[in-house]
Amino acid sequence: MTSERAGTRPVTDRIRRCGEVERGYDVAEVDELLAAVDAVLQDPPDGTGAGERAGAVVSAQVRAAVFSGARGGYRPEAVDEVLDAAEDALAAAERERFLRARGPEAWQEHLDGLGTLLRNRLDRPRTQRFRRPSRSRAPGYSAAHVDVLCERLGARLDGTGALAPAELRRAVFPPAQGERSYEEQQVDAFLDRAVELLLALR
Template identity: 70%
Template structure:
């Protein structure tokens, strides 16, 4: 996934660290991941012989770092990761347009849109699974539904919604029929971020 001017596209600022006794993200793990991002943007990607899959924008949100005292401040790392995801998504778009043409990219966007619309167009309180156990905690269905409707408005160009709002979405806890299963909602939000980046 070669991309020109990747340093400008993905500037990595000096990441502040937590006080010595406070818990942050492991410095070595974060540095290694950001190095992979730069390599993905600057070069052709790993060879199959290296045994390592290419780094994609969808991998960024799934990345988890170990905790370490005196490590990088989590909120600062999260901001850098948002920039990394944006840069990788833009490079992926350029690669598809270059290698397969605009029609292939449009098909990709339309497939994502259809997938998300299928969920958004369901009735309120029925868009996602409820936790299997009645006492299990999930996300407030009412609050998730509001965000789904905002996404639906964005897809019809009748309302603004930035990927950052999905990345930072926090839902109050709820139980039983008033809640949605967290894992399923999180997976949906991942795809929603992917689509909004593709629509830029």
């Protein structure tokens, strides 16, 4: 990520920056994360290096990354594109390490378990797939809009529809309250597992 083949510029050199008075993502924080990703991806596939060490960055951490705002920082949309590619690459490396360590049967069991976990919630009736916010006036995600995305995910898992991991990563739902809403944290956790499964199925 931060170091590439000879003759090419590092990824961080190619991320667009905001103007001096505009706020973007903190450059040092983004660079630190991408350097950690690079350390894992440079690990030889048949060896034990950065990717095998405790504390090595994993795809889920990239997906959940949050950066401070800074004037003149990286443009968020440009960073998001790079992080999507970083997450995809890490997920592929994690799959290879899993297969090498535990074999294809264990990998399939992992996929089946994750698929069952998601299916158990997708198969629930509309407006009943997730909890309501704990307080009646607390804002949540619009249940109707979340349900539409859930149904698209179900079609993707059935092989009857298309849905890319990036669409789940970038999902934004209108706010709602009461019976018309779902608890944000539970929906976010579900979508995180859904992205994990879609990446694993590639």
